[in-house]
Amino acid sequence: MAEIEKIEIGMIVGxxxxxxxxxxxxxxxxxxxxxxxxxSIQIYKGLDIGSAKPTVEEQAGIPHHLLxxxxxxAPKFSxxxxxxxxxxxxxxxxxxxxxxxxxxGTGLYVNALTYPLAFTAVAxxxxxxxxxxxxxxxxxxxxxxxxxxxxxxxxxxxxxxDIKRIIRALEVVKTTGNTIGExxxxxxxxxxxxxxxxxxxxxxxxxxxxxxxxxxxxxxxxMRLGLREEAEGIFKSGYSLDLPALQxxxxxxxxxxxxxxxxxxxxVEAIKRETRRFAKRQITWFxxxxxxxxxxxxxxxxxxxxxxxxxxxxxxxxxVK
RNA sequence: GCCUCGGUAGCUCAGUUGGUAGAGCAAGGGACUGAAAAUCCCUGUGUCGGUGGUUCAAGUCCACUCUGAGGCA
Numbered sequence: 001m002a003e004i005e006k007i008e009i010g011m012i013v014g015x016x017x018x019x020x021x022x023x024x025x026x027x028x029x030x031x032x033x034x035x036x037x038x039x040s041i042q043i044y045k046g047l048d049i050g051s052a053k054p055t056v057e058e059q060a061g062i063p064h065h066l067l068x069x070x071x072x073x074a075p076k077f078s079x080x081x082x083x084x085x086x087x088x089x090x091x092x093x094x095x096x097x098x099x100x101x102x103x104x105g106t107g108l109y110v111n112a113l114t115y116p117l118a119f120t121a122v123a124x125x126x127x128x129x130x131x132x133x134x135x136x137x138x139x140x141x142x143x144x145x146x147x148x149x150x151x152x153x154x155x156x157x158x159x160x161x162d163i164k165r166i167i168r169a170l171e172v173v174k175t176t177g178n179t180i181g182e183x184x185x186x187x188x189x190x191x192x193x194x195x196x197x198x199x200x201x202x203x204x205x206x207x208x209x210x211x212x213x214x215x216x217x218x219x220x221x222x223m224r225l226g227l228r229e230e231a232e233g234i235f236k237s238g239y240s241l242d243l244p245a246l247q248x249x250x251x252x253x254x255x256x257x258x259x260x261x262x263x264x265x266x267x268v269e270a271i272k273r274e275t276r277r278f279a280k281r282q283i284t285w286f287x288x289x290x291x292x293x294x295x296x297x298x299x300x301x302x303x304x305x306x307x308x309x310x311x312x313x314x315x316x317x318x319x320v321k
Numbered sequence: 322g323c324c325u326c327g328g329u330a331g332c333u334c335a336g337u338u339g340g341u342a343g344a345g346c347a348a349g350g351g352a353c354u355g356a357a358a359a360u361c362c363c364u365g366u367g368u369c370g371g372u373g374g375u376u377c378a379a380g381u382c383c384a385c386u387c388u389g390a391g392g393c394a
Contacts, residue, residue, distance in 0.1 A: 117355095159352080165361080172354090172355090247357095248358050285352090
């Protein structure tokens, strides 16, 4: 039986501020790799300081893909587009004889590459979404009732208050006549569907206290680097502040300051607090993924040593001298 | 030195006529199928400053004591 040859890829995941950037550079050097970002905010142009996007110097000559790729006001960018673009990047990098190294903290994007999720089946439908939102406003609980009738499995899975996901599930079943579960694989991959990659996933972990201290330091550093000015430029540029891109940490809180709703000190505090909560959600997400091999960064001298151990774990032990 | 008001969760504070404590914020846990840095769900974590006393029973009443703030000398 002719099996399609899978592309071998490496992945580095972990919460924000866990040191993914530095390790990925060290690892890319060892493995002759190019880096493909799995970060839902760094992919936007102009969101640089606040997204902790690696600078040109930090990229250190390693080619990075899917940074600065789309406009802040690009219509309907989503995980489906990401899945497609990342797939093309991986094929391209592999085709040029280099190792694709996916690095990022957006769990859904990581899963879009490592589970056979059939996103492409149903596009989002803004008009239908608007209509459904109107229905829910007029009579709260209505949408969950509808979902219960049309797609009981999804209704079981979702909480009645999780309107966003309820709308998406309704969108799929109303547009196609099939439920969301009938469209493809899921995270548990009970369908045993195949993905075109053979991923090895390394997770970066550290004690919670240490991670929070790093977040604190990093937010202060962002402010020194000019996060306020970056956000102010966007604030004044006329973008709708409801854009998905502008829900990113740092921007949202500074917009409140620009509107006079809080002091700059309160905005910075809020950025730190929300970033901690975000990191916690990322940890929850990655923790349940049994395929991730965890590396406690405190067990290693620095990113070079950590990169060496990851490459050994991936069966690529002998380091490039 | 005297007087007054405080000391209860990580923080700010509630706490009825005595019945071994509860709000907000912070925090912790979880979910996640085309917005995912989004969205949603769950959870009180406590030597009630200390020691004695009264009482069947003390965060609550009494005495002493430590400690903070203010006032008068």
